[in-house]
Amino acid sequence: MAPTLELDDIQGLLVRGYSSLKAACFLLLAVTDPPAARPALARAALRVTDGRTEPAESAVNLALTAEGLRRMGTLPPGLDGFPEEFVSGMTDPDRSRFLGDLGQDAPRHWRWGGPATPPVHVLALLYARDEPSLQRLEAELRQDLLATGGLTEVLRLATAELGDREPFGFRDGISQPLIEGLARTSRVTAARDGATADGDVVKAGEFVLGYPNEYGLLTDRPLLPDDGTGLLPREPGGTGADLGRNGSYLVFRQLHQDVQGFWGYLDDVTRRPDGTSDPAAREALAARMVGRWPGGAPLVHAPGQDDPARATDNDFGYVATDPDGLRCPLGAHIRRANPRDSLDPRPGSAESVAIGRRHRILRRGRSYGPRGGPHPPPTAADDTQGNGLHFLCLNANISRQFEFIQHTWLNNPGFNGLHDAPDPLVAPRGNHHATFTLQARPVRTRHVGLPQFVFVQGGAYFFLPGLRALRYLCTAAPRDGQR
């Protein structure tokens, strides 16, 4: 029996991606004067959308970085109970090395969140039905946040109108884990064949703190000896106050996509012997890097060509249909981001899928730039400057979920038994020469010296608190020795 989720205390973004709210923007803020920032944030917190019902007009969610939590002054400064990767932050040199944020992806070159730009403490996520509605929401929220002078706006990140394609031109967001215990999860599983849907249903504790995770345990989270306000939920079976309950960690990365570089490279390597472009071969190679056709059909089921009937097909594994990567190459992006049933020790088994369930994330990203909206696949000649993805994901354990996927699957040249092949689409190349291998019989073909197509330009780890915890952070008595 799944525990009942306290949807009135969970921020709405954990429950849904607001797909009907097509306009969105993200405000990055700094706490410059904590005593003035606390009431401002408390006012904004009243607008925060919870997880109960799908908002029709607009939604607001709020998150804080570790430094933001410290600046609020209401927590012990050591931030006990928060995980090390969150406290040290995404730009800590050891984390940068781990995440592959080196060279041109290094934080010192970032547009925000790095050492060369103003610090980011608070993230406000704004969603609205359309652009005018977003503008109204933004004006109101700015009034709340900025009026006291305690917070200053560091940067506003715009997004493109929500479509179903990302800037390279591929349908995105098809595969998402389903949170056990949500009404929508029951609806989806009832509509699908139970056995195949099971792999996608993940324990709530993998995303929402304070609930059992895939190990049947509660993930470590910040507990306070006594909150003194009676605002926070009690720690189950303990005496402390549970600051983490109904919260989550939000990973934000601004990923610039070199659309022209991507399609230009594909065009170059698929030219006919007479030197002319071969659009079909170009698209086919792109599809094999991704693992899906631009329209969304998975190569495992549609190896030869795109198939509109399979645009949102997510009902497949790899071991039975394509163990050797003859349809969907072993190094393709979607095989890495979600290996489904291909993990050791027994690929193809329920045990393999269960291991994979411990490494899932809820993706909540939005595209930006002129190519971010609903467009047909771009051509090399299009103006493709300034496109990308504001990658956002939610998870309860950053090391075991987001960082694991990034390091052990996407960026790993040895993924799936390969040896010099990081993710062809999204991985940094670093000092390694990246290879993309198309498995074939009798023998493979390789593309060596793959250029890099996706670049990190900003990012931070945020804590997305439950509503009561958010109120606590803004209204609790400041700790001694802090302003």
Add this chain to the structure above:
Amino acid sequence: MPHQLAVTIRAALPAARVAEVSELLAEAGRKGVAGELFPFAEVTGVHFARLLVVPEGPGADGAAVPASVVYMGEVDAPLQAHLTDLVRKAGEGLEKVFGHCDGYPTGTASVAARTAWLRAHRIPSAAFYVNTVGRGRQQILREARLREAIEEFLDQQGAALSGAPPSRIRAAIQEYVTGRPDLAWARSRPAPPALWWRIRQKAHLLALPLAALFLLPLLLFALPAWAVLLRLHELRDVPSGERPDRRHVRELAACEDFGAQNPFTAVGSVKPGRFRRATLTAVLLVVDYGVRHFFNRGDLTGVKTIHFARWLFIDDKCRVLFASNYDGSLESYMDDFIDKVAWGLNAVFSNGRGYPRTRWLVLGGAKDELAFKSYLRCHQLPTHVWYSAYDDLTTATIDTNARIRAGLFADLGPAATRAWLALL
């Protein structure tokens, strides 16, 4: 090809020198100049090597055991050749580290004198896992080159060979390799380890079951009592529940994730009393038997990413040292432990002080994910100086490379030829 050895050399450091040696090693590792001080790449047969300081700890009869400096190498046999070469090529570095220890021959002392000192300070492993027994360093490096040469050949000849039948493609590869004098070694199979060593292994394979058979009545008699005692201990033992200190984690993280592999070194105290010490001794005896005879072909009960691992008792069995070289990140390594071999970890480490609570020796324990991960982090030591002879090769790649070499000139039928080409 030789068999592989786990070399462990340990010597006590005078208290006044601990900080200095720790800083020397940390600095060498930080600046990436460890190779100048310890040119392991030039020492024949070294797969992996590390130097670190093991902090002081409790010894028998309550007396503190001083901090010590430890060298560990995973090397090709024979031992004497390794130690002599180590002294010759890394003599300066060794002197800076072991020179502070009691009796290390410094100054004009001979290579033989230093080697003898190192030999005298060896600690035997209670168990030593080798991913694939008998695969030497030279073989691993050569086979990686062979694979690269074949891959490049295929990249260049791909168009010309497209549409050709598998046997023709393989023949073209064979012809190409034959034409490369630098790859002439690939025409023959790697030699097995020395005969005497294989005979000794076979004898060991038989000896333990024979001994067990002989002791069977005693074991059957003792087993129920042992089980009852075990449960009593398990109920009484107190898991530490400790979360690692942030500074400690940062120091560890600074030594990790530079290549495809990582080192792991940890030290822990055995729970007090004869029961746990005896249990752990028996468990490691079984582990030793298992890794020698059954888990010696690339798979440690489902975990395939470990190159080498060793367990050893120190300080009159008051403490245990564990050291391994593995592919990927610590997070993935620990997840593998929990998901695939929690029972094995429990059997060994539940005899250590503070380990998460187990039931019947093998249940529970590591399944308490964060408690287990914290336990490992708390007991992990920074491996400041660490060397890998092939830091971009995973066990999977090494294995594929070996199969490519093994099949290249072998007598293969049509199906085997197709399977061989699929390795590329």
